[in-house]
Amino acid sequence: MKIRIALIFGGRSVEHEVSVISALQAMANMDKEKYEIFPVYMTKENEFYYGEKTGDIEAYRHIPSLIAASERVILINEKNRFYLVNYPQKKFGSKTKLEVDIAFPVVHGTNVEDGTLMGYLKTIGIPFVGCDVTSAAVGMDKYLQKTAFRYNDIPVLDCVRFTLADYRDMESLAKKTEDTIGYPVIVKPVNSGSSVGIMVADDRNGLVRAVDNAFLFTNTILIEKAVKNLREINCSVLGDTEEAKASPCEEPFHTDEILSYEDKYLSGGKGSKSKTGPAASGSKGMASLQRKIPADIPEELSEKIRELSLKAFRVLGCSGVVRFDFILDEDSKELYLNEINTIPGSLSFYLWEADGMSYKDLLDRLVDLALKRARNERRVNFSFETNLLDKAAFTGVKK
Numbered sequence: 001m002k003i004r005i006a007l008i009f010g011g012r013s014v015e016h017e018v019s020v021i022s023a024l025q026a027m028a029n030m031d032k033e034k035y036e037i038f039p040v041y042m043t044k045e046n047e048f049y050y051g052e053k054t055g056d057i058e059a060y061r062h063i064p065s066l067i068a069a070s071e072r073v074i075l076i077n078e079k080n081r082f083y084l085v086n087y088p089q090k091k092f093g094s095k096t097k098l099e100v101d102i103a104f105p106v107v108h109g110t111n112v113e114d115g116t117l118m119g120y121l122k123t124i125g126i127p128f129v130g131c132d133v134t135s136a137a138v139g140m141d142k143y144l145q146k147t148a149f150r151y152n153d154i155p156v157l158d159c160v161r162f163t164l165a166d167y168r169d170m171e172s173l174a175k176k177t178e179d180t181i182g183y184p185v186i187v188k189p190v191n192s193g194s195s196v197g198i199m200v201a202d203d204r205n206g207l208v209r210a211v212d213n214a215f216l217f218t219n220t221i222l223i224e225k226a227v228k229n230l231r232e233i234n235c236s237v238l239g240d241t242e243e244a245k246a247s248p249c250e251e252p253f254h255t256d257e258i259l260s261y262e263d264k265y266l267s268g269g270k271g272s273k274s275k276t277g278p279a280a281s282g283s284k285g286m287a288s289l290q291r292k293i294p295a296d297i298p299e300e301l302s303e304k305i306r307e308l309s310l311k312a313f314r315v316l317g318c319s320g321v322v323r324f325d326f327i328l329d330e331d332s333k334e335l336y337l338n339e340i341n342t343i344p345g346s347l348s349f350y351l352w353e354a355d356g357m358s359y360k361d362l363l364d365r366l367v368d369l370a371l372k373r374a375r376n377e378r379r380v381n382f383s384f385e386t387n388l389l390d391k392a393a394f395t396g397v398k399k
Helices: 016-029 057-061 063-068 116-124 133-140 142-151 170-180 204-214 261-265 299-316 345-353 359-377
Strands: 003-010 035-042 048-050 071-078 081-086 097-100 102-106 159-163 185-189 199-201 220-225 230-239 244-252 320-329 335-341
Touching: 003 016, 003 097, 016 035, 016 057, 016 102, 016 345, 016 359, 057 063, 071 116, 102 116, 102 359, 116 133, 133 142, 133 299, 142 159, 142 220, 142 299, 142 335, 159 170, 170 204, 185 204, 199 204, 204 220, 230 299, 230 345, 230 359, 244 299, 244 345, 299 320, 299 335, 320 345, 320 359, 345 359
Parallel strands: 003 035, 003 102
Antiparallel strands: 035 048, 048 071, 071 081, 081 097, 159 220, 185 199, 185 220, 230 244, 230 320, 320 335
16 A cells, blocks of 8 residues: 655745756655655645646746635544545535645745745644654754754854844844954855845945845844855764654855855756756755755765764754754864755755665655554653643632
8 A cells, every 4th residue: 555645845935946857856755656746835834735737847837826726625534534625615516635644844945945844744643754853843943943052062153143132232243243253154054045135245245245135135133253264064874863864965156155046956967966856847955956956075084974964863852854064164173063954955965866766765764663653652651641730720710
């Protein structure tokens, strides 16, 4: 019997379109002999839709038509069996009720990847692929993850964090940045991805522009020391807290002082030095980025990055496949862990292909890990028998 998968993608995020590409790319590579796949599209209002066209990349050229041809659905739990059903329920006519065994979120960015969607799936009780609520939430918050990494002796760049309350006093914000970090700095939303809202500042005027820009995309920003002469090295990790493996390292190339959204997703892959394999038509997502695999770095440094990636994976309690992005300061030769991507673009399949694992086998492994976690959680007691309510005195409670 096939495993029935609700493949969930899209959502209210600046990385909405990237999520669609990543998910349908994954769907194209899933073993259809093993899985029955229900592609569930989340609109930018976080509404779920399913239909004949939700798995067709071409349909996303005109999303209003796609939605009109699809049905709005929700996930429900009926006696520990999970279904996609119409919402709102129909009184007449055909009704959708599709049983699913597991959810496979392929989402990127705030409001979805940050633990929000995982919390919804966890509450329903359905097994799901990838990081749990805590690791997803901490992994999306650049400040919290830095705090966790630094506490565990994983090198990160110095930073300061500001909220909208601080934004009201730009003079104090700028002075604290200058006194604590000094120029140059890089300003970024604390919880977004794909380089959206990120700018480098070399002086106060540049800082003001960068802060204004970052607050367009978030209510909390991070300002950290900018490494001007840098190389970016990435490494993926696959597994769970019991057993995990690090991929070969890659070095992405870019056209600006930071790796931009255009570099990541709109570069067309010209000059790519890796074999990327099949992808959804129209784009290869992160697989189109120009990169070198393995990265042209000494073996000792590559091994250090792999070891730090595994350590960081365990520190956050991750599961599934993630990607860690490192910064190598070419002047000082210092290495820093920049951030984690808990659901990386294209699921970093190209890094695992370089290690001899096909995209199909990677997806199988992710499903296996999700089912393993579900089995382990069934062994844990989440209730405690007590007669507390029988003996409680409800003084003051209205009857």
